[in-house]
Amino acid sequence: MAISAAAAAAAALSFPRALPSPLQPRRHRHRRRSAEPPACAHSERGVTFDPGSAFYRSDSAAGRDLAVLAATLHRRAAGPSVPFLCLDAMCGCGVRALRYLAQVGADFVWANDASEALRPVIVGNLSRFERAPDRRWAVSHLDATRLLSERYLRREYFDVIDVDSFGGDAAYIRAALLALRIGGLLYLTSTDWRSARGYGSRSSLSSYGAYIRPVPYPNEVGLRMLIGGAAREAAILGFHITPLFSYYAYHGPIFRVMVQLHNGKQDGISNYGFICHCKSCGQSRTFGFDELGQITCGCADKIDPDSITVVGPLWTGPLHDTTFLTEMLSLATEWGWANTIENGVSLEKLLDTMIEESDSRLPPGYIRLDEIASRAKVNSPPLGTLINSLRKEGYAACRSHIGANAIKTNCPIECCLDVAQEIRNLR
Template identity: 55%
Template sequence: MLSIPALSPPISQPKTLQNPLSKICKSQYQTERGLQFDVGDTFFRSESATGRDLGVLSAAVYKQSNGSLRVLDALCGCGIRSLRYLVEAEADFVLANDANENYKMVISENLSRVSSGDERRWAVMNSDANKVMTECYLRKDYFDLIDVDSFGSDSSFLRSAVSAVKFDGFLYITSTDGFSSGGHRPHHSLAAYGAYVRPMPYSNEVGLRMLIGGAVREASVLGYHVVPLFSYYSYHGPIFRVMLQIKRGKIPDNSNYRYISYCIECGNSQAFSWDQLGEMRCSCNTNVPRSLIVSGPLWTGPLHQASHLACMLNLAEQWGWISDSTGRNLEKLIKLMINESDPNLPFGYMKMAEIASRAKINSPTIGAIMDTLHEEGYAASRSHIDPNAIKTNCPMTECVKIFTELQQHSIR
């Protein structure tokens, strides 16, 4: 069993690394948030830096609240996430694992830049991720945070990962399967996540909800439930990443794990519980086969926890991470996520182009429609997933009327 080192001092500005010890063969050095590391021959995507930023901020918030942080990076690649958890989140211990033995030298060299002091703060393994997590569970060697940055729709890690996380600990999971979230491989999404997904206008949000739903199902089998702390979509890949908190006990009901529908006739969306499966219809048309597209079961609850995001934003400001030279703007992203956390907002989003098309007019500015929705008493937010879309509890039919009225006022 891996021992827990002595606690680090309270989190402050991330520490400066020592200089590299030596040059690795086939070195390909990169720099991220001021940390230099070697990617070697590993798969590395620089565009995923925002997802790593969010993971580190969330981990740092955990340590501030709990006093210690042990991390398992189950599919670590070159080890950049492990390095950042050690340096920036000041993790007490990180177990960096990758099944590819050829990566061991690169991982070890990158992590060796962190001085260990009296206690060893990291270890490298080259084994199957499921095996590592299952063995940790059997030894009762639980982690505060497990990061599973998997490829495609490989959901085989979910149950072993949930088992190896401490109660109230964090699980950071991934999908890169845009075909399944887009409804193009419904039988594949059913096998991987237990959800039959069909094409919908807000497919990228469906991808996040499909991933959370898969975790909900696996956690429920073990007698646990999950709470999404943040959900992040990025178009490159695409990448769907979700940070979950693992809680003891099953959810008292399935109110946030339901089927969703989109009506191609009127554009409205609805959620249906399991006992409503034989009664699904849209008020605009009772001909279900012709008008409704149904997917599920999926997570239909909040994608984020506003209080956790507020703590992440506070840390980002303290660390000077609000924006950088690459165009990343964490302040804008996290504030959008906080706005999306409004409990009055339903699942999905409406694309401005679709509303304008149904209204048969040119689209007004997104600012104008947002102001009007708020004046009319509706909840509304922009979407971090699609910059030209809104999340609102205003039905599509009413949005069409608002678009038309805005145009009429503009030409008077």
């Protein structure tokens, strides 16, 4: 493919020249903003921009809020001595790049989108916020893999890399991990719901190395497939990752995971294995690689091989980091973002549910109330009552931010059905 003059110029950019001094992050005293936002401006948490002709979904604002909160916490933890660098690898109109600049206070933000036609929109949005000579941003129009690989070869690493492609991000994970600083955050997005729901088992196998078949909690499987793909790529490179949060949004639908990169290969990959769901009894279990030959269900119908569905390998550990999410909620509260409802999402409610889901005692998957009701042959028990009853019995139980009318619990299914029947008998 011919390289345009703009692409060649962007490829030649590097941090030391783009930053005033690589060792002295600027204090951002001279921000220039236009007094008048354009007539067609959109706004997210007070930051105005023009989506122009770019692909832009206002519904995805909550996903961007979560990224900004996480990046800000990471920036605070990194301290001011090292420049904080963000890459929005597929920026569309540049809304994420803009928010990393304006809200995270990054020292430098690189906004890239393969489409050169978007240049006026991206540059317009960023330069309305900050113009030369003080500007802390650069715009390029390269294929994301090429940009990430070039930064890696120049040993110029980012603290946050945001990859928001159409479809799945699998093709970019390895290059993104290479261009990330150790300890840095990688925000991955997938809209590949066909793979997550098991309608494209061969496609999920080639993209994420996971053979996915339909199970009753496909959207959680979609998140676990994405984290598992990142865990496998990190292991290949001699690193490992941990998920800070995982977020499924109904619109799209969209799967987003924020993972942190750590140095050092683990012995094998922790929390990486298989989920087995039994259609006969409704129970799910996880299995590691060394239990592969023993995958079965303890229920009476185990003789029916068709009743068992195995998916994986994928991430079988917690979907989120409790401490990190708790800090995100505090920051959202500090900034006044927590108790507002934007595009139908309350960040407080969402983060509260995610914090509950992060309990390490909870296994993968969730059970829908209608399934409990039909197996227990009772009317659907109220969600809150069922959760409280299970907790009283000593089990971990909570709502799922993924399945609206479902619970996550470590209570075995038969016991869960007994509890549901007791609730109904008491009414």
